[in-house]
Amino acid sequence: MKRLLGAIALIAAATAAPAFAQLADSVPPQPDLTRNQALERADQLFDRFDLNHDGQVTRDEAERLGRKLMLQRAATGRDPAQGLGGHTLRFLKQRFSGAETVTRGQFEEAMLEHFDEMDVNHDGILTAAERLGAK
Secondary structure: OHHHHHHHHHHHHHHHHHHHHHHOOOOOOOOOEEHHHHHHHHHHHHHHHOOOOOOEEEHHHHHHHHHHHHHHHHHHOOOOOOOOOHHHHHHHHHHOOOOOEEEHHHHHHHHHHHHHHHOOOOOOEEOHHHHHOOO
16 A cells, blocks of 8 residues: 555656646635545545455555546646545555555544544534645
């Protein structure tokens, strides 16, 4: 998983930097996100990455779809899989370092943990300001 997410981040950085530099001022901030919405988004992302629908995301599945999503983001300036921004990629890389597979439960737990870390005032709502301040 570490190698996989590292490859995805490299692809994104190499292809997206020029496009994002031009679009930075024109892209509106993402709307506020509740913890329940974050869980729903985690499930949607998991379903997209679990290409064979066996309840696990393998390194190969994540590499294949991750590469495609990052290239789409670089080409359009829009996130085709909202909730998988740069800081989320870094978090998942740390969380699943060395894992060959990730289950839905593990993925949900990791995404909610990341949400809770970014929700600085712990009100259950992630604001644009909190996202900007995320590490």
